[in-house]
Structures are given as structure tokens and as C-alpha cells.
Amino acid sequence: MSASNREIADQFERMAAMLQITGANAFKVNANAKVARTIRDQAIQVADLAADTSALTELDGIGASSARKIVEYVQTGSIQELKDLESRVPPGLLQVLELPGLGPKTVQVLWEQASIESIDDLKKAIDDGSLLSLPRMGQKTIDNIRDSIEFAASSAGRIRLGDAMPVAEWIVDELASTGACRTIEIAGSLRRGQETIGDIDILVDTDEPAIVSDRFTSLDGIQKILAAGSTKCSIRLEEGIQVDLRIIPTESFGAGLMYFTGSKEHNVLLRELAISSGLRLNEYGLFPATEEDAPPQELGIEPVASGSEEAIYEALELPLIPPTMRLARGETSLQKIPELVRTSDIKSELHAHTTASDGRLSIKELALEAKSRGYKVIAVTDHSVSSVPGNGLSPERLLKHIEEIRHVDQEVDGIRILVGSEVDILSDGRLDYEDELLEQLDVVVASPHVALRQEPKVATRRLLRAIEHPLVHIIGHPTGRLINSREGLSPDMPALVEAAIEHDTALEINANPHRLDLRDIHVRVASDAGCLVAINTDAHDASHLDYLEYGVMTS
């Protein structure tokens, strides 16, 4: 089995963490972490490039040394330098390093001065009181570490976009109800529409910070208040989500919003850009550079721009980069920002289920719901025969279903109801219905549901066969991945895109927040090449049509 991007990236991430614990140069640590990110963000299989190191070093942040290690890993299944590190650093320390509040310096001290090599060792040292004798270890710090250990044991890690957004919107409503906020904005990875988020960031412009932070730190369901300063408060909710509130003055709201929207890597690019123009960018604004080290806002220096994001990007001679593009993937070199799809642009839902298979709504209910949301077209695409868990339709049932859909289409005005099916792509790429049956449909969405652990080459052949099928319009959730639970297929995405263009087949962005499939990096490949992309919600219920927003953010 050839190494997946995730697998190779994991090696570099591990290397970065181990280097950190050994006290290596922070820039070297950072370089390794960046290599991991770059590999993770590739739509192509990095292992396929390993025959040619110059192709590897063209990737951002990958130099000769990392390229050699990638080749070594692909060819031998391990990296000697990592093995050497692993023989020196106890593996359990990596989990200790991941605990919130514990960084490399503290982990080093724990290891060297208290022989702590794992979370279990750490617990024992807390319980027997020996931790107190270490430098900079007071009772409060120890209490926080104990809490972190408990939290890590119960936390599921990063949270899906669709789980975090409703929580953030609820908090925004709560803060708005104080009447003390001039502006409230959701920032961070949530604003960027990332498929998973680490925490929720909320920014507020207010003249009455105490009222807002009091409301914030007394929300229902707070498990722990992590910080409560005059400009920053952090809480952790019972469901394990951390929420940060920042209070930002009006005059620097744009700078703050940019800063806290990130991404971190995008911010670094902007600051470097600022420096090269004789400027200095921080969360308070874009300032003229000075000789002084002190923050410019404290020296009474007037910013060049600070109140709005537009003004700051303009002063950096950049177009206003939309939040979903702030990923340090080349967006700061664009002359012109492409026009992004908005939810209001979408007039058709081409993938939805009814009670005929595993949906909750009847054909008519689905059509009326879609119509009420302003759609002009809805396609009814219930599951095909092989989809047993999805209550898939036998050919006979499908024929009857087709008649019913046609009938409801006659009955309901103001929206066109298309007859469709979500047809399984079988493991070898054949479809689950005969062509004579497919010919009777207006829309054929072909999706993989089983055999989702296939080798990349097998998966590519399978999906290509479906793309090339003359009766297929859309490939539904092409990889079949489930965020946080199933990796899904890793086909050669550029090859799929090329074939999709040739055969006029659309690739789907399935907007269900568990899927977001195609994922963002794949969409980039598809849209750069000019491939048709369908943003569908795969609705099984009325509320699922709300997922459209997540699909649009991914596009």
C-alpha cells in the first residue's frame, strides 16, 4: 500500500513534536510542522511525487532535507531520523505535550527533573505531591494540569463546523441581548468555514466590556472559565468546546477581526508583506514601522489603517481576501479575487431523499420546503437497490416512484421537481441500476457507499468508470469520507477532474457537515480546472437544507 498523505504528514508532525521536547531550534520544529501541513493540504498523492525530488521541493515549505525524508519513508516505510528521536524520547511524552497549558519547556522539565514519561506518570506525581517541588509549579498550575488531563480524556478533539456554528450563533444572540454590543462577529476557523474547528472565537465592539464579559462568563453550560481579562475571556462549555471572547475597540475592529479570523499562516504572510512595505501589522492596526520595539499603538503612532478589513488589505495593496480563502495557499499573490458562490446563488437542490428510501419528508413536503426556500428546482434522488441500510429502491419500486414524482410535479406550482436517483457506484465502478432504467431519470447522482477502503488506484478506476458513464450527471460525495470518523477513498483527484470535464459530469460538494466531500482542497483542483461542481445538501429532512451554507463555504 502506498503511503497516504495523512500517513506521511503524521511522520513529520511526530518529528516536530519530538524535536520540540528535545529542545531543538524552534524554527526547525516549525519547519517540520509546516511540511506536515503542506502534505496534508495536497489534493494529489505526495507519495506519487517521490520518484522526483524536484517535484517535492516545489511544494511550499519542503526543502531538500524534507524531500529526502519523504522519499525515504515512501521507499522503506520509516524515517531514520524519526527512529533516532523515538529511541531517545519516550512516546508517552507526546500526549503530555498535547495537554492544554503544557508546552515544550514544561514537558522538558517534567521529563528531566521528575522522570515523567507519560500522562500516567504525571498523574502519580500530582497525587503524591512531588510535582510541587519543581520550578514554577504552584498549586494553581497543578490544578490546571489535573483539569487538562481530565479534559483530554473526555474530549473528542476538533469539532465539526456544523456542530460549532449553532453554538456560536447562540452565544452571539446571548451577547446581543445585553444591548451593550455595537458589533458582534464570529471569527476564527468558523468564519473561514474550515471543516473542523478547534475553538469558537467571538469578537465584540462595546463601550461596556464588563457587561459583555459578565454575560459571557455566566452563559449556561459553562464547565470552566479559563481566562477572564479586560480584553479577552475564555470559557469551556460542557460539550467540550472552548469559546474565546475578545473585546476590540471600534477604531481597531477591522485589524482585530482580521487577526482573529486568521488563519495564523495567512496572518504571518500579511505581516511579512507589511514589513517589506515598511509597515507593521498587529491586531490593533497597520502602522508605519519605527525604530522602537514597543507596540506602535502604545507609542501613540497613528495607524495607516485599522478600522476595517477592506482598509487594511487596501493599504497592503491587496484585494479584500474573503475569509474562506485566508489559508496561505497563494491567495496573497492573486491579482484579482475570483467571484465566490453565495448561498443566494443556489437555485437548485439536486440531491435529496424522501420517505421512499431513508428520508423524512414525502415528495410533496420536500418540494414545498424547497420552494419556500426560494429554490426553482428540486431533484428527488432516493437510494438505489444495493443500499440496504438506506432502504434502497428495487427497479420495480423506482418505476412506481418515478410516476409519483411526475404526478407531484404536476400538482405543485412554482418549483420544478426532477426525477432522480442516488445510484450506488459498486466497488468495481458499475452502477446499481441497468441503463434502461437510468434513461428514464432526469438526474443521476452516482455515489460510492461501500468498499471505502479501496487502494487509491482501484478507487480511481472505480470513480472514473462512473464519471465516464453517459447517463451519470453528478458524482455524489466522491470520496465517501466522514469527518472525524472515516478517511474514505483517496482517488487521483486531478485525474477525476480531467475526466469529469471531458464527460461533462459534475463533482458534488456534499454539504452535510459530516461529509463536506469534495473537501476544500479538492474543490480548488476542480474549480481551477473548470470542472462542474454541484453543491448539494443530500437532505434527508427539512432542516438539512440549512447545510447549504457549509457547502458554499467549502467551495
Added chain:
DNA sequence: GCCGTTTTCGGCCCGACTGTTTTCAGTCG
């Protein structure tokens, strides 16, 4: 370890908060 429109060497973003300290180190985002 990576990188280059003054560079192949010498840089590599910036500030808030906490806790342990008597002036600051460590962590986080």
C-alpha cells in the same frame, strides 16, 4: 529546516493572559 525583486547567510510575527515571581517565563492563538 526553509528561503531569497537588496540575501546562498542570517533571518524567520506579535501581543494577551496566567502563574509564579519580585521582573518575567511559558503558553496560546
